[in-house]
Amino acid sequence: MTYIHRGLGLLLAAFLVFMGVQKFGAGNPVFSYIAAMSGIELFEPVIRLAVGAGEILAAALILAGLFMARLRGLGAVMAAGLTGGALVFHLSPWLGINAPVAFAADGGYVFSPMLFAMALPFFLLSLLLVWFDRAALRRLAGR
Numbered sequence: 001m002t003y004i005h006r007g008l009g010l011l012l013a014a015f016l017v018f019m020g021v022q023k024f025g026a027g028n029p030v031f032s033y034i035a036a037m038s039g040i041e042l043f044e045p046v047i048r049l050a051v052g053a054g055e056i057l058a059a060a061l062i063l064a065g066l067f068m069a070r071l072r073g074l075g076a077v078m079a080a081g082l083t084g085g086a087l088v089f090h091l092s093p094w095l096g097i098n099a100p101v102a103f104a105a106d107g108g109y110v111f112s113p114m115l116f117a118m119a120l121p122f123f124l125l126s127l128l129l130v131w132f133d134r135a136a137l138r139r140l141a142g143r
Helices: 002-022 029-038 046-064 069-090 114-132 134-141
Strands: 099-103 109-112
Touching: 002 046, 002 069, 002 114, 029 046, 029 099, 029 109, 046 069, 069 114, 069 134, 099 114, 114 134
Parallel strands: none
Antiparallel strands: 099 109
């Protein structure tokens, strides 16, 4: 069971690093689209960079959990919050399930349900890791 736990943690950490690093390049179509649809310009670049930093921090905590188990649970909680937030936005009118994944040549967006399809299983994986680490998380909370 320990190897499954660690393997799932490594899979989640790899996903978080992959998604987090992408947010530090040029403009991101998802956050640009949310900013345009909501009228809240803070989404691009401020919230995009904060989400990217959060994803990388969550991955680092999960990886550090290979050596200090209590950190893995914190990383999993953080990952659940980040991917859960992504799901909330995908289910909102600001983004939708069929979300922009690239900028089109004509200045618009290329849409696909791929991001939603990736967020859902990784949210469930995060919750599973939180459940696996529930005892360590309770000790951290002082219960």
